[in-house]
Amino acid sequence: MEINGPGLSLAPALLLSLSLLLGEVAVGALKISGELRRARGADEASLARRASISGLIDRSDLTYLTNLTLGGSEYRCLIDTGSSDLWVAADVPNAKDTGKTASVNYAIGAANGPIKTAQLQFEGYTIENQAFIQATPDSNHAVNEGIIGLGPNSGSNVQQAFANSAGDAVLDRIFRQNTSTPNYLTILLGRSDDVSNLFPGDLTVGEVVSSYQNITSQPKLAVSQVSTPSGQHWQTLLDTNGIIGPDGQPIKVTSKNAPKDRLNVVFDSGFSLPQVPKPVADAIYARVPNATFINTSAGELWSLPCDVELNITFKFAGVSFPIHPVDTNMDDLAITDTAGNKICAGAFQPITTAASPNFDMILGMAFLRNAYLLINFGDFVDGASDKVGNPYIQLLPLTDPAQAHADFVKVRMNGVDETNFQLPRAPRYGGRR
Numbered sequence: 001m002e003i004n005g006p007g008l009s010l011a012p013a014l015l016l017s018l019s020l021l022l023g024e025v026a027v028g029a030l031k032i033s034g035e036l037r038r039a040r041g042a043d044e045a046s047l048a049r050r051a052s053i054s055g056l057i058d059r060s061d062l063t064y065l066t067n068l069t070l071g072g073s074e075y076r077c078l079i080d081t082g083s084s085d086l087w088v089a090a091d092v093p094n095a096k097d098t099g100k101t102a103s104v105n106y107a108i109g110a111a112n113g114p115i116k117t118a119q120l121q122f123e124g125y126t127i128e129n130q131a132f133i134q135a136t137p138d139s140n141h142a143v144n145e146g147i148i149g150l151g152p153n154s155g156s157n158v159q160q161a162f163a164n165s166a167g168d169a170v171l172d173r174i175f176r177q178n179t180s181t182p183n184y185l186t187i188l189l190g191r192s193d194d195v196s197n198l199f200p201g202d203l204t205v206g207e208v209v210s211s212y213q214n215i216t217s218q219p220k221l222a223v224s225q226v227s228t229p230s231g232q233h234w235q236t237l238l239d240t241n242g243i244i245g246p247d248g249q250p251i252k253v254t255s256k257n258a259p260k261d262r263l264n265v266v267f268d269s270g271f272s273l274p275q276v277p278k279p280v281a282d283a284i285y286a287r288v289p290n291a292t293f294i295n296t297s298a299g300e301l302w303s304l305p306c307d308v309e310l311n312i313t314f315k316f317a318g319v320s321f322p323i324h325p326v327d328t329n330m331d332d333l334a335i336t337d338t339a340g341n342k343i344c345a346g347a348f349q350p351i352t353t354a355a356s357p358n359f360d361m362i363l364g365m366a367f368l369r370n371a372y373l374l375i376n377f378g379d380f381v382d383g384a385s386d387k388v389g390n391p392y393i394q395l396l397p398l399t400d401p402a403q404a405h406a407d408f409v410k411v412r413m414n415g416v417d418e419t420n421f422q423l424p425r426a427p428r429y430g431g432r433r
C-alpha cells in the first residue's frame, strides 16, 4: 500500500479503527487485511508467565483477538472496548434469522448484514440466542473472523434494531443472566517481542487475572458520562498535568470539555495507535532529530529513527503509568524511508478521523500494554434494576521504567546504551547522570 509521503510505504498489515454510530463517533476496532509482517505462531502457545485465564492472540501488537464459539463453530474476534456490537464474517451454523439488519461503521471499515441469533460461548459463559451481525466474508472481512464489541450497551446498533433486551450486547447478556456475576471485564495486553515476558494477553469477565488481584484496590476512576447515550464510551479524566513528556516536564494541554485542564480519555482495546491532540504528539516527537511528520495509510504520524528512546508517563488519580519506550516509538508498522531503510513510527498519533466533541484522546493498544484495565459496568447494564452504582474504571501500572529501559537498549540499541547522546539537552534536562 503506497502512502502519500515521498517513497514511503506502509505495510498493509496494520492499522487502526474505531466505530462510528449514527453519525456519532464510537471508538474501537480495526480491520486488518493482508499478511502479517512477522510470523507470530509462538504467541498462541500458552506462554503462561502471567496466570492466564482465557488467552488472547496477539498479532504483531496491532490486534488482539479472542476465540469464541457461535452456533457451535469457532471464530476469532478482535476485542474492542470502543464499540458494542458482535459480528463475524461467516455463514454461522444453527443461527436463526431475525428479519432485521444492522451495520457498524468504524473509523476505517464497516460491517453489515442480517442480524441473527445463536448460542454463544465466550470466556467460559454460555449465552443462548445471542444477537449478532452476520457479515459476508470478503477482502476486508476475513472469513471466520470478526469483532466483539465490549462497550456500553447504549452504543449497540443491534440493540437499537431490537429496542429491547433480546438485542443486548454480549456482556449485558452475561451480567443479566446471572446477576451474581460481578459486572466487570478486565484486559491485559502482552507485547509480541517483549524480551523479558512474552505473553499474548488475557481477557476476563467477572474475575481478575490472579497475579494482578491488586487492581481492585487501585483508585476508582469515574466514567465520564456524555449527553448522547449512543456516543458513550469507557472514558474518564486524566489528571491535571497528566502527561509527562520525554524531558520530564508536563505537556501543556487544553480539553474540549470542562474542566479545561483535564483531558477526557477513552480506553479502546480496538485501536492500535493511541490518538492524542496534535500538540501532544508534537511535544513528544518533534524534538527528535530526523523525525518527520508524514502521511500514511493510517493517517498522519511522526516517523523517527528506531533507536530513539522517549519516556512518557500518563497520570490518573495520582498514579503514574510509565509507557515502555518500545510503545512510544513503534517498530511494528514496517515503514521504510526512500532508501528502503526501516524507520519507526510515533505510536501516539494526532487525532483526526476519530475526533469527537465528547473526548480529547483515545488510549489504544500501545497505551494498554502498560496498564491492566478493569471496567466495572455498574448501572450501565441494561435493565439494572437495583442501583448497583455508577460505572468505573481501574488501572494498574505494568511497566517498570528501569526494566523497560534495559529492554529498549537490548532490542533497539544492540545492547549499547546511547540514550545520553540522543536528545538535544536543554538545561532542565541536566538532572540526569
Ligand SMILES: *[C@@H]1O[C@H](CO)[C@@H](O)[C@H](O)[C@H]1NC(C)=O
Pocket: 044, 054, 055, 056, 057, 067, 074
Ligand atoms: C484459538 O483457536 C485456534 C483454532 O482452534 C487455536 O489454534 C488457538 O490455540 C486458540 N487460541 C487460544 C488463545 O485459545
Ligand SMILES: *[C@@H]1O[C@H](CO)[C@@H](O)[C@H](O)[C@H]1NC(C)=O
Pocket: 178, 179, 180, 181, 182, 206
Ligand atoms: C452465578 O454466578 C455465581 C458467581 O460467579 C456462581 O457462583 C454461580 O454458580 C452462577 N450460577 C449459575 C447458575 O451459573
Ligand SMILES: *[C@@H]1O[C@H](CO)[C@@H](O)[C@H](O)[C@H]1NC(C)=O
Pocket: 211, 212, 214, 215
Ligand atoms: C500489584 O501486585 C504486583 C504483583 O504482586 C506487584 O508487582 C505490584 O507492585 C503491585 N502494585 C500495586 C500498585 O500495588
Ligand SMILES: *[C@@H]1O[C@H](CO)[C@@H](O)[C@H](O)[C@H]1NC(C)=O
Pocket: 289, 290, 305
Ligand atoms: C539524521 O539523518 C542523517 C542523514 O541520514 C544522518 O547522517 C544523521 O546521522 C541522522 N542524525 C541522527 C541524530 O539520527
Ligand SMILES: *[C@@H]1O[C@H](CO)[C@@H](O)[C@H](O)[C@H]1NC(C)=O
Pocket: 004, 293, 294, 295, 300
Ligand atoms: C497529508 O495529506 C493531506 C491531504 O492531501 C494534506 O492536507 C496534509 O497536509 C498531508 N500531511 C502531511 C504531513 O504531509
Ligand SMILES: *[C@@H]1O[C@H](CO)[C@@H](O)[C@H](O)[C@H]1NC(C)=O
Pocket: 246, 309, 310, 311, 401, 402, 405, 419, 420, 422, 423
Ligand atoms: C528513560 O527512563 C529510564 C528509566 O528511568 C532511564 O534510565 C533512561 O535514561 C531514560 N531515557 C531517556 C532518553 O531519558
